[in-house]
């Protein structure tokens with residue numbers, strides 16, 4: 001730790017070199033973003049469980065709604081998004097654990113998962129119909145809660161800024 005103008009007691013609590021607080025914060029954001037989207041994946045999986053179970057049980061027109069291909073299509077696309085989200089986060093976590101940079105990975109994961117987790121929960125609500133919208137059902141709570149992931153920890157738009165700039169820079173460096 002570098003010296004600083006603060007008292008000795010505060011100096012030992014310093015989190016990084018003096019004058020580099022912004023970079024410390026930015027590095028921390030890379031992890032925070034992966035943690036945030038992990039919350040989104042958890043909520044998406046819970047909503048998926050509820051919706052699939054409901055599709056097997058709820059009967060309309062003499063059969064479970066899960067027999068309708070339009071419902072099967074939703075379930076299939078939700079499963080693909082959950083798989084994609086998990087793979088992105090697990091890959092980034094693996095890279096971080098192995099000392100690799102996750103600056104790009106965390107921005108891509110945040111951008112994709114914040115939207116995809118909301119889309120999965122939104123479709124889960126659709127499968128559950130009117131019941132999904134009520135406070136009787138946890139999906140309605142998750143529908144609101146997960147929406148904050150597109151804002152907190154860096155908005156969707158800022159993730160595009162980080163990722164787009166980094167990809168272009170990397171390609172330029174390759175020549």
Ligand SMILES: Cc1cc2nc3c(=O)[nH]c(=O)nc-3n(C[C@H](O)[C@H](O)[C@H](O)COP(=O)(O)OP(=O)(O)OC[C@H]3O[C@@H](n4cnc5c(N)ncnc54)[C@H](O)[C@@H]3O)c2cc1C
Nearest residue numbers: 145147148149150151152153154155156157158159160161
């Ligand atoms: C539930 C929740 C929890 C939060 N928790 C925390 C927390 O624990 N700690 C903390 O410090 N903050 C927290 N925040 C704040 C969060 O980080 C900010 O809301 C977020 O960074 C956006 O800042 P802003 O609200 O000032 O929006 P603004 O910066 O005013 O942005 C408004 C809109 O303009 C867009 N925009 C801004 N700049 C650009 C640009 N250069 N290019 C394109 N579009 C742009 C944004 O993407 C957004 O769509 C939390 C927010 C929420 C909703």
